[in-house]
Amino acid sequence: MMEITYIDGMRRGIYTYKEKTCPLPGLITLYKDKIKFNDIEIEKPLAYPLRKISKGGELKSMHLLRVMDGVPKEIAKKIQNKNIDIAKESDVVPVYLSGYGEYDKQLVSHFSEAKLFLFNLGKERDLLAHYFYIRKKFPNSLCYCDCGPEELPPLAYAGFDLFPNNPENEAALQSYLNNPTPQYLEMASCASLRAKTLLNLLYLEFWHEMEEYIHTPKNKELYISRDAFWRPLTQRWILQVKDHYTPPSDICLVLPCSARKPYSSSQSHRRFLSVIKNALGPKRASLTQLIVTSPYGIVPRELETLIDYDIVVTGTWCYEEIERSRSMLISLLKNMKDPLVLVHLPENELDVAKDLPARTIITSKGHPLSNESLSSLRNTLTEIKDLIPIPEKSFMNLRTFSKFLYGTDILSDNIKMKGRINKQIFSNNKCIASYDKMLRPISPLVRVKRRWVEIDFDIKGDLFCVGVVDADERIRSGDDVVITRKGMPVAIGNAILSGRLMHTMRKGKAVKVKRKIK
Amino acid sequence: MVSWSNIECISGKIGNARSIILPTQGCYYDKCYMCSYKSSCPEKTPHDIVDIFKQELCEGHDKIKIFTSGSFFDTTELSLKQQIEIVSLAAKQGIKELTVESRPEFITSEVLRSFKDVLGDVVFDIAIGLESANNDVLKYCVNKGFTFEAFERKANILMSNDCLVKAYLLLKPPFLTEYEAFMDVITSARKIESLCDTISINPVSIHKGSIVEQLWLRNSYRPPYLWTLVECLNELMDLDAYVLSHPVAPGKARGIHNCGSCDNTIIKKIEEYNLNKIPINAQCDCKAEWEMELKKIF
Numbered sequence: 089m090m091e092i093t094y095i096d097g098m099r100r101g102i103y104t105y106k107e108k109t110c111p112l113p114g115l116i117t118l119y120k121d122k123i124k125f126n127d128i129e130i131e132k133p134l135a136y137p138l139r140k141i142s143k144g145g146e147l148k149s150m151h152l153l154r155v156m157d158g159v160p161k162e163i164a165k166k167i168q169n170k171n172i173d174i175a176k177e178s179d180v181v182p183v184y185l186s187g188y189g190e191y192d193k194q195l196v197s198h199f200s201e202a203k204l205f206l207f208n209l210g211k212e213r214d215l216l217a218h219y220f221y222i223r224k225k226f227p228n229s230l231c232y233c234d235c236g237p238e239e240l241p242p243l244a245y246a247g248f249d250l251f252p253n254n255p256e257n258e259a260a261l262q263s264y265l266n267n268p269t270p271q272y273l274e275m276a277s278c279a280s281l282r283a284k285t286l287l288n289l290l291y292l293e294f295w296h297e298m299e300e301y302i303h304t305p306k307n308k309e310l311y312i313s314r315d316a317f318w319r320p321l322t323q324r325w326i327l328q329v330k331d332h333y334t335p336p337s338d339i340c341l342v343l344p345c346s347a348r349k350p351y352s353s354s355q356s357h358r359r360f361l362s363v364i365k366n367a368l369g370p371k372r373a374s375l376t377q378l379i380v381t382s383p384y385g386i387v388p389r390e391l392e393t394l395i396d397y398d399i400v401v402t403g404t405w406c407y408e409e410i411e412r413s414r415s416m417l418i419s420l421l422k423n424m425k426d427p428l429v430l431v432h433l434p435e436n437e438l439d440v441a442k443d444l445p446a447r448t449i450i451t452s453k454g455h456p457l458s459n460e461s462l463s464s465l466r467n468t469l470t471e472i473k474d475l476i477p478i479p480e481k482s483f484m485n486l487r488t489f490s491k492f493l494y495g496t497d498i499l500s501d502n503i504k505m506k507g508r509i510n511k512q513i514f515s516n517n518k519c520i521a522s523y524d525k526m527l528r529p530i531s532p533l534v535r536v537k538r539r540w541v542e543i544d545f546d547i548k549g550d551l552f553c554v555g556v557v558d559a560d561e562r563i564r565s566g567d568d569v570v571i572t573r574k575g576m577p578v579a580i581g582n583a584i585l586s587g588r589l590m591h592t593m594r595k596g597k598a599v600k601v602k603r604k605i606k
Numbered sequence: 607m608v609s610w611s612n613i614e615c616i617s618g619k620i621g622n623a624r625s626i627i628l629p630t631q632g633c634y635y636d637k638c639y640m641c642s643y644k645s646s647c648p649e650k651t652p653h654d655i656v657d658i659f660k661q662e663l664c665e666g667h668d669k670i671k672i673f674t675s676g677s678f679f680d681t682t683e684l685s686l687k688q689q690i691e692i693v694s695l696a697a698k699q700g701i702k703e704l705t706v707e708s709r710p711e712f713i714t715s716e717v718l719r720s721f722k723d724v725l726g727d728v729v730f731d732i733a734i735g736l737e738s739a740n741n742d743v744l745k746y747c748v749n750k751g752f753t754f755e756a757f758e759r760k761a762n763i764l765m766s767n768d769c770l771v772k773a774y775l776l777l778k779p780p781f782l783t784e785y786e787a788f789m790d791v792i793t794s795a796r797k798i799e800s801l802c803d804t805i806s807i808n809p810v811s812i813h814k815g816s817i818v819e820q821l822w823l824r825n826s827y828r829p830p831y832l833w834t835l836v837e838c839l840n841e842l843m844d845l846d847a848y849v850l851s852h853p854v855a856p857g858k859a860r861g862i863h864n865c866g867s868c869d870n871t872i873i874k875k876i877e878e879y880n881l882n883k884i885p886i887n888a889q890c891d892c893k894a895e896w897e898m899e900l901k902k903i904f
Contacts (some may be wrong), residue, residue: 118901137742138786154781158824234904504866
């Protein structure tokens, strides 16, 4: 039985079989006639014709006809069809791929749940396609991939749990476990053509499958290599902003990013904000502030506390970086009725605002912080002040943040905020939410439409998978979540698994509970 | 037309053997995954095939071996008349033993009886490419087109007609790992021990245009290691049947090979084994690599 304790591409956890436990990801030792995973003896899968010489083991293997890349189509068909006939329930299933999608797919979809699936590093794309199919269908199963030390990091990142045991692989796994960051992965994947092929496929072609298993980071992320631009995390951000961000008005101000995060704490943004405050007064809450950055494309002001990163800055923007920001901007503008865009960007970023489907005013003149630029921004804002709607409610930025996080405004109409760093939000003298970098409901009266995990018992400590009745499929590991009982918040915590895994995994912790709500 | 002479063990004694490849039209079946002999055969058996055979004969041999890249008894390759003429020409050379090859479907008592007169005292040795005694290996890894039981029946017919039976076992057909290939040869050899006089282990070599070649070109297949053959031969020392191996293209990329530095030494030792059945003892750094190979799943 497997239990995941941490997931960020890589699945860390523990595997238990009859009181024997093994850490994951791990290594298995191959012998001529058997396989050993620490103390667990696994029957070696032999080619179907040789099944009778098998010596057996604690975990029983399926003996299938072996097939590999390069085989002619008719033979692939003959072998995979026969394999469908002989496939039966087993603890261990070797996944032999012929390279002919139609036959391989039929066979792989025919497999029932096994304790362990064995994959070979053949054609990288085929391997990943069939692997992600199995991973999604049988999240409780272990997956092994036959590989060398160069390909081990990207495969471990893809979530493979087991690798062949040899000193080189042991060192490769240990190095990755000691530094399980995307920047290490990207660096290590430069070790071989196949490793980089795997990484590129994971980032560019399988990011959608991958994304579910990516941890929402709490700490500063480093974007060092060019590959980092395509991290599934950044692609998830693009989708989240597109789907869940509701701009306060159709008047947008596009600003450059800053090295210091959150942006509003930086020197440059403090000056921008002071200009905005002077020009717009209370109406500034209705100004949609969009910050252009790489690799996140666009970060709306209300969401700026969610991301923290450092990237290599040279002042030169590459085509993909400009395009990502531009297309995110366009997708936001498309949902607006009559958008007006003020562009306050340095010259080398102006391409982001090229040919937008909106009226566009460039307010910067050279450097965005120059006196000329800032007074131009102030003047333009003053001119258009009448177009900006009066904010409907107080704390618009928090309400927008709340809608993004929870799919709804969890704050009531009349609220007060107390505190400096860890702010508390009060309604009718009752504390309903806390806000630092994150907004968290702490009142049973609040209702959330996202990030909920429904349970049906009185929660004591952390929440385990067995106790999860249902969970929002959009939850990702590392997300702040609200545990609810009949829709009423009973606790808040930090997700260990994605929402889907919470109710498909049979064992292990689902949410680390931070605070109970009374 | 190719022919050559070599020394080998003939009825327990070391003697000269002459091998002659007859350019017939080749095997009618031509579907085995590792074989492409048919592609180098002429479209039709030449009408003067008997004369071609005659030209390759020379004196001073104890044994003649005739290879047709097919079945000697297949009358579409060689008419019965041609077969009898060839056998009678060979028998007149003063040899003790004559070897021909055939798929089992052409072997019948009737056919064998038709050679009785021309053979005289010459022992007729019939070689059958059984490849494996495992029907699933035959069906899925070789695509042989006959079963072990068919071989068994024909081996009995051969024995009851006072012929010698020689069986070829294929070392490392596609879709098997090195370990499985080793186990298959061992198990097969033990299973057919009482059905044949000689067991010849044929390591797969990469024929141009074969299916095995396609796999090999994609890095999905490696010819067996010489170590595996050595292990087979040593393991089968105690068999009643005579075990030997004449690998094709040994030491070459397309044939059975090790690392390149130990190949020649081991090939020589295999030749000695063929003659004297001396257990093979060899060491090389690449043995560790081979041991890793035996552990593979894929």
